[in-house]
Structure formats: structure tokens, C-alpha cells
Amino acid sequence: MFNNIRIVLSHTTHPGNIGAAARAMKTMGLRHLYLINPRHFPDPQADAMAAGADDVLRGAVVCGSIDEALHGVAFTVAMTARLRDISIEVKTPRAAAPLLLQQAAQQQAALLFGTEMSGLTNEEMGKAQVLVNIPANPDFSSLNLAAAVQVMGYELNAAAQNYVPDVPEIRPATHEQMEGLFAHLEKTLLEIGFFTTQNPARMMQRLRRLYARARPEPEEVNILRGILSVTTEYNARLKSRYQEEHPDVRQH
Amino acid sequence: MFNNIRIVLSHTTHPGNIGAAARAMKTMGLRHLYLINPRHFPDPQADAMAAGADDVLRGAVVCGSIDEALHGVAFTVAMTARLRDISIEVKTPRAAAPLLLQQAAQQQAALLFGTEMSGLTNEEMGKAQVLVNIPANPDFSSLNLAAAVQVMGYELNAAAQNYVPDVPEIRPATHEQMEGLFAHLEKTLLEIGFFTTQNPARMMQRLRRLYARARPEPEEVNILRGILSVTTEYNARLKSRYQEEHPDVRQH
Numbered sequence: 001m002f003n004n005i006r007i008v009l010s011h012t013t014h015p016g017n018i019g020a021a022a023r024a025m026k027t028m029g030l031r032h033l034y035l036i037n038p039r040h041f042p043d044p045q046a047d048a049m050a051a052g053a054d055d056v057l058r059g060a061v062v063c064g065s066i067d068e069a070l071h072g073v074a075f076t077v078a079m080t081a082r083l084r085d086i087s088i089e090v091k092t093p094r095a096a097a098p099l100l101l102q103q104a105a106q107q108q109a110a111l112l113f114g115t116e117m118s119g120l121t122n123e124e125m126g127k128a129q130v131l132v133n134i135p136a137n138p139d140f141s142s143l144n145l146a147a148a149v150q151v152m153g154y155e156l157n158a159a160a161q162n163y164v165p166d167v168p169e170i171r172p173a174t175h176e177q178m179e180g181l182f183a184h185l186e187k188t189l190l191e192i193g194f195f196t197t198q199n200p201a202r203m204m205q206r207l208r209r210l211y212a213r214a215r216p217e218p219e220e221v222n223i224l225r226g227i228l229s230v231t232t233e234y235n236a237r238l239k240s241r242y243q244e245e246h247p248d249v250r251q252h
Numbered sequence: 253m254f255n256n257i258r259i260v261l262s263h264t265t266h267p268g269n270i271g272a273a274a275r276a277m278k279t280m281g282l283r284h285l286y287l288i289n290p291r292h293f294p295d296p297q298a299d300a301m302a303a304g305a306d307d308v309l310r311g312a313v314v315c316g317s318i319d320e321a322l323h324g325v326a327f328t329v330a331m332t333a334r335l336r337d338i339s340i341e342v343k344t345p346r347a348a349a350p351l352l353l354q355q356a357a358q359q360q361a362a363l364l365f366g367t368e369m370s371g372l373t374n375e376e377m378g379k380a381q382v383l384v385n386i387p388a389n390p391d392f393s394s395l396n397l398a399a400a401v402q403v404m405g406y407e408l409n410a411a412a413q414n415y416v417p418d419v420p421e422i423r424p425a426t427h428e429q430m431e432g433l434f435a436h437l438e439k440t441l442l443e444i445g446f447f448t449t450q451n452p453a454r455m456m457q458r459l460r461r462l463y464a465r466a467r468p469e470p471e472e473v474n475i476l477r478g479i480l481s482v483t484t485e486y487n488a489r490l491k492s493r494y495q496e497e498h499p500d501v502r503q504h
Contacts, residue, residue: 024399029389052392094410135409137281140304147276147402150395154403157387158346 001160004104006032007149008069008112010124015040017116019049019057020146026053028153033060034069034110049146066124070110070175075103078112078128079148081119081141090131093152097159099130105165107174111152116145126208127175129215172215181221182208188228253412256356258284259401260321260364262376267292269368271301271309272398278305280405285312286321286362301398318376322362322427327355330364330380331400333371333393342383345404349411351382357417359426363404368397378460379427381467424467433473434460440480 063069103109114120302309315321355361366372
């Protein structure tokens, strides 16, 4: 049931937490662990804390970047300890688990956890379709990494109890297709001079969130990229025409 | 909201697990920790794993017995990793949490966790009104102690979101009143010779479960104990009459 779900831990500092997370995963029937630039791995402390989940550790995929870890993934849920002022949707574990299960029935899905100290970066969260916050004591909300994995695994199991297969109407684009779109979009906005009065990074975050909500299909990604291509072509035509007409004006 | 709920850890082996449990408690707003004969406490490993929940550790009550830890408690939920063949009810965390919250609104309640290796003894479980099992991978169901505390705390928080105060119709007897009844019952059954063909320990477990389901009020406990008193008095009268009539027969 959880075969299409990968647990992705980004830049984990303490190898013991990787082991404890592997144990939490295995108790809940989760098997696929991806590690983005772990500080120490493999490590005896990870083995010790895995306490019988060493098969999960042995099968772990160590990645050099988040894009590598999310390769082939079409639905990503990112964990956040803070309720940020952002326009991407923040759900409870209970609300997110059935959604993740539904998506994972058809395609690869990921559950993304940040570092022990600072969680996920804004850039990393921008790659998710849904954010999840575990409700906690406002004065002491720092769950241990493995404890957060345990809670999410627990909710996935609870959701699996009530799971009813439902063929989704849309088949959303993969992570790579979306990243291709965002790269194309950013390049285009730069070329047309859109960023002159905007903070490019912040604007790209907002646009990522907008498209995360939209969940485009591959064909729609192609349409959007087609628009971008035409935009720059049109822009290039305008520029060259301008240069023809005003050969003495220096172009920016 | 959780002020009447105590987390009771029985015979914990590793002090790091006590610290990690304290951290899990605090993230979920639980503050009252009771420790039955911990192997090492206080301990630097407990402090290290508490990671900011040292106030919970400092306030921990170390007890010499389960009866001491449950003193004043009227509703106890015990955790079990195994689905035993027993007649006491086994619930999911999701089903148990609202119940525990409801009970804790009126009186002291406890959430009881066993040792890392073997969980709770049958005797300890016999002191609970409800057993809870966290659904897990049947091939690898051993959740870390602190992870189990985290899941239960998480469910208590989820239940608190939907909590509607409800004045219970009954006010059940406390732990001490129930233990008084069971001691009286066992003594009586022994006196009347009921145990000659029965395993006393097993029979007492069954009777405990029966009364756990019944949840008697203090007045009902008094009635039951009244019956027991009369039983032994009647038995004593029978004996003495028999001795009067048969002065030559040795009494057992």
C-alpha cells in the first residue's frame, strides 16, 4: 500500500535521528528512505537507533539535491513546524494522509522532512504541493525528527484503514516537469524585464505556490511552456525590430 | 486541559527513553510524568534527550509500585504492543483519546506504558479500564517508547480539538477503592474455598476485567464489599455450626 511513498530527510544532522526515523518508518510499514546530504551516513549511531530496521537503512538512497530525491515524484507533502504566512495550503496530518495515500495509488509520492534545527528551507517547501503541520504546544513545538515521522506514519496507517480507491481525474505532472516549467518561467520573466521591480526569489515562491495549487497535468505544463517560448520569441522580435529602427540606441 | 492526565512509565530501562518521552509529552502539552522503579533516574542521558523538557523531568514523581503511581486515579488506559487474547477491551488510540479526555475532565486519569522489552505485565494491565494498541506493521511492531508517547499525545491533542464537555453520568471509584475491592474479593474467595479447583491469579485477572468493564461507583464498591463481608460471616457461622454438630471432625 505504501510502496509508492518515499520518506525524504533533508540535511539531517544527527545520524541517530536517521536510525530512529528508519525504525519509526518500519513500524508503520514504510520502507523507502531518501537522504539529502546527511551529515553522517552510514554511521554506527544510525544502526544503533534503527533497532532492527537496518534493512530500511541499507536500502536508503543518498542524494545530492532535493531535485534528485524527488525525481519521478508527482506529489510531495512537506512538514513544517511553523505556521508560516504563506499562500500554500497547510493541512493537519489527519487531513493530509488520505490525500497522500490517494495520490500514491497512481504515482510516486514523497513526504519531506527538514533539519532538526531549522526544518525545511523556503526553497524546499516551494517544491511541495501540500504543507503539513503537526499541532503542538505553542511554547514547545519542536518534535523530534523520528517522532514526526512516527506521527505521519501512524496517520498513513489510520488512513489506510479507511482507504477507498478512487481514480483521480487528473494525472499531474512530475517533479521534473514542474521544475522545468519553473526554470523556464524564471528565465522568461528575467528576459522580459519583469523582475526589475520585484524580488525574483520571492516572486518565484509565489508563482510556485500558485501552480502547486493548480497541479497542472503534463499537457498543461507543455501549454504553459509554449506560452513562455512564444513570449520570448515575441520579445526577441520586438527587440530586433527596435534595433533595426533605432540602430543608435544601446539596448539593455 | 491535560492537567488531570498523568503519563506513567513502568520500569523503564534506558534513561534516554525517559528524556525522549518527556520531550514528546511537552510538545503535546502533557506535563505530569510518573516513573515506576526506573533503572536509572535522574540521569544525564535523560536530560540530554529531554532537549528542553527538563521541567517535565524535574517534576517527575518516582514511585515504588504501580499502586503508588495510580493513587487517586479513577481511569487508567494501558498500552499494549500485542493484541492479547483477553476479555478487556482493546481500543485504537483514536477511539481511546476522547474517552480519556472525557474522564480527565472530572477526575485523575493515567496513561500507562510498560518496559521497552516486554511492555506491561498482566498484573499491571489488570489495573487498567481500557487497553490501547497502536496499529503497526505485524512484522515489526516495536515502537520506541517515546514514539508511543508521541502518538498518544498527538491523539489527545486531536481529540481536544473536538472536545465537547459532557458531564458523565457515573463517577467511578478510584484506583484504591477498586484495589480494596479486589483484595477483599480474593481473600473472600480463598476463605470460602473457591480457589481449590481454580488458578487464583488467572481467576482474579478475569474478575478484574469484568469489574473494569462495569466501572463501579464508590457506593457500588461498598455494596460489593458488603456482600463479601456477609459471605465470610455466613461462612464463619456455617463453620462454627458444623463444628458444634460434629465436634470430632477436624476442620480444614
